[in-house]
Each structure stands twice: as C-alpha cells, then as structure tokens.
Amino acid sequence: MPVRFRPAAVVAVCLLAAAPAAQAVELTSHRAAYRLVLDPARPNQDVESANGAMLYEVVDRCGAWTVQQRFTLQVVGRSGQAYEMSSDYVTWEAREGTRLRFRLRQATDGTVTKTIAGEATLDGPGGTGSARLTAPEQREIALPRGTLFPMIHTLRLLEAARRGDRVLAAPVFDGTSEDGAQDTNTVIAGRLPADPAVGFAALRDVASWRVRIAFFAPGGTGQPEYEVGIRYFENGVADELKMDFIEFAVAGYLAEFERLPGGCN
Template sequence: MRFARVMTSLLLVLAPATAWAQGPAALSPHRAVYDLRLDKASESSDITGISGRMVYDFDGSPCEGYTVTFRFVTDIQTSDASRVTDQQTTTFEEGSGQSFRFVTKSFVDSVLERELRGEAKQAADALEITLDKPQEMDVRLPAAQFPTQHMLELLGKAQQGETFYETSIFDGSEDGDKAMTTAVVIGKPTAMSESDPEKAALKTLAGDRYWPVDIAYFDLQGDGGEETPDYRVSFKLHSNGLTHDLVMDYGDFAMTGKLVDLQLREQAPTTCEPATPR
C-alpha cells in the first residue's frame, strides 16, 4: 500500500530540541502519534472520507543500527462501503547503511491479507534484495539509499542551504522489489506561528525553526519519459530531524497527518566504541 511507502520513506524521525544545529544530525529514540484525515479527493477516486492514526516508534544509533516499528490504521469510506486497513511494519537498518531488513503485515477489516518479509544489501552500484515472503525471490536493483540515510542526506542538504536535489530510496514497502527516485525541494527556514495547531504536541520543540520540504516520488523502473510522480509528500522539517504537518498526495486523493503526541527517550551514544582485540 502506498500509504506505508510514503510514511516509511520520510523516516519520520523526531529528536530533542537543539538550537538550529549544524553538523551531523543525531536521531533520538522516540514514539510519535499522528492523526490522519482526508484532505481532498477527486470524483474518480470514489473516496468520501478517510480517518486514521499512525503510531511510529524509532530506536537505535549509528553504532547499533536503527529499528523502526509503526502501525498505520485507516478507515476509508467510499460512496457505497467502508473498510479498515491496518499495516504493521518493522524495519532494521544497519548504522552504516549497508543492509536493511523489513517485515510488513497488512490487514483489511482485521483479516491478514498479506505478509512481506525480506532483506536488502548494498553491492557495487546496485542493491541485492532477498525476499522470503510472500514468495522466495532474489531481486537486483540500481543503487539506492535506505530510509535513515535518505533522511540524513536531506538534513545535510538543508543545513548547507541547498534548495533542490535528486536521489533514490528503497524502503521495502509495497512488494519489496522496487526503488523510487525522489526529487526534493527545500524551502527557506521558517519560524512556527503561535497559532500552529501542532504546537501543543511539539512542546519544547515548538520554538525551533523548520524547513518546508516537498518530495516527489518516481518509479525507477517506470517509463524514463514519465514526468508525473507516483505520489508526493510535503512536511515541516526541523534541524534535528523532526517532521510534522504532513500532506500526502496520491494524485486522485490526498490526506494530512498531524502530530498529536510525542514521547522522547534517552539519546543513545553516537560515538562507537572500537572493537576489543581478542
């Protein structure tokens, strides 16, 4: 489901407040909750309403690697029916960005519809993917970043004042056999307004400045002449990696994600201890 691809690709990492930090970002363990709502829908989509919630939990460090677990539940209404989708994903990304494991279970109206399980590894100018479920399969793709490295690059570009760049990402979503090209637009740093509806949830982070960011996702395996993105997402990005005020646009419909709760945990060490000789 593309819902989960968008959320995973963003790597919605939230971190403690730091004053417009320069240099490498430190991504802190946290648990964040977002409320989801329909923003707009065309007649052709037949969608009359969407409501839901995403719970996103991030843990790890550059030394230990990064673990993300999230649950993405939506109630989708159409003109003649409704259904509840429930996507539960767990990923592990090596701190160096060399390997990435992923497991996703997708439920519709509480019934397991499919399970995806696999691993991707960086190779020379390529990604080597091994899928275990729904069926065993090996896939080789052009080189692409995993989600944490994708976010760290975005933070670095923003801090350097860049406003546009292109890169690619593999996040193990959908069928786990596809990477996406991303076109990233970064706006000027902005202060949060006093009336911002997410201010209460942000708490001490509400005083941080942020960059408006828009990312368009294109299918790497698609038609080379295709200029229309598969989907796009916009959000507010803080210098510590915090993202909020999401808009996810799939073309025939779009929905928003608003931060409603944030729990921060202790930052793990970012300096790795050298291995002890035997």
C-alpha cells in the first residue's frame, strides 16, 4: 500500500511470475481509511509526534484495476518544528500485468515538492519493459526482467503466502520514483486463521498473513530506503500498517472499511 503504503512490494521474479496458484486469489474492491500515529514501538529520537490519515481505494474494472491513495501526515519535531506531508497517488493497471498508468503528487506544507506521471509497459508479466515519464520531464526508463506492477505484486504475494512461501524478492515499478524499478525483499510470516474479533464484519471470516517489505534503490545493497509492515487478508485488504521512513516510523490502523462494486458482472 505509496506513501505507497507503498501499495507495492514484490516477488521472486520470473519463476514466481510463472508459478501457478493452487487457487486463484480474488482481490476485493474496497475503500479503506487508516488513522496514522507515531509508532510507539520504534525509537523516534527527533520526532515528538506524528498524526494523520490515509485513504486507499482499489476497484476491479474487469480488465484493469484502478487505485487511488491520499495520504496526509502532520509531524512535530522535538525542537518544536512542525510540518505537514501529503501525497495524492492514482494508477490504472491492466489485469494481465503489462501496462501501468500512474500519477503521483507530493507536497510539504502545501507546496508541491514532487510530481511524477507517465505510463509503463512490459513485454509480459515479469518481463522487461520501459516507463515513459511525462512529468517532471519527458524521459524513458528501462525496466529490468522480472519487474512487476503493484497489483500484480499483491496477487503474487498472496499466492506465495497460500503456498507457504516465506521470502519473495524482485524489482517492482509503481510510478513513485524517477529511478525506475526498486529492488524489494518481502518476508511472509505464518498464516493467521480467521478472527471473529476483527473490527469489521466483512473481514472476520478471512485468513491473513503479516508481511514486511523492504525497498532498495535499484542495484542497491545495505540498508533499505523504506520498509512497510502489513497484515494482508487473503482478499487483499490490509488492516494494520507499519511504515518505517528510517528517520521515524508510523503505525496505521483501519478506521473505516467499505466494499465497493467491481468485477465484470
């Protein structure tokens, strides 16, 4: 889930992209609102408080998925300095995983600091391809073999979780960086059975997994640039987030959830 929650993360490339699932994963079209707070479990030496919200919406359009994500976070440093981060992220992704249209706008205290827009194509799911940016400037970026787009990654992640796989790694391109596909490593914890105590009735009969996804600069080694922890239900809904920005970390809690109509019917 940009900031991307980074809605993305990725998978063990060509082999994984070609691996059949024992049972098809069906992602639920939905709208989810998350309350964001400073993560108390993580030391945040320079940050006194952080509060905000994220709205995430995904809809199955039969031949494609559309995603909208809006994110706002107010941060106060221990020195008393305060600022507001915000982002608006929109994508259209073909179901076969070969086309992605994207637009990202980020701002600090109301001043736009980054705008990225364009379209990416692959010669096949998990294949090579390119991204053609129209903003901040017109240019083309090569995408390496194994690249996956965000929603295809979510499907592959849940398929891997169902198989009992524990680690996935591959490049992912989601349109949030001018540097191209980011290398990722995903760790999947054991399956959690359906829990009648879950706060939303639509999720109480659904199994879930906790995953942690680390994002690295292309070809990078060492420490990740960003990490996110998510509890994913097997229908693609997330209800617990941990977003580690390295300097500080934010916890996200599902505050509102609504199923949306989608699919080919």
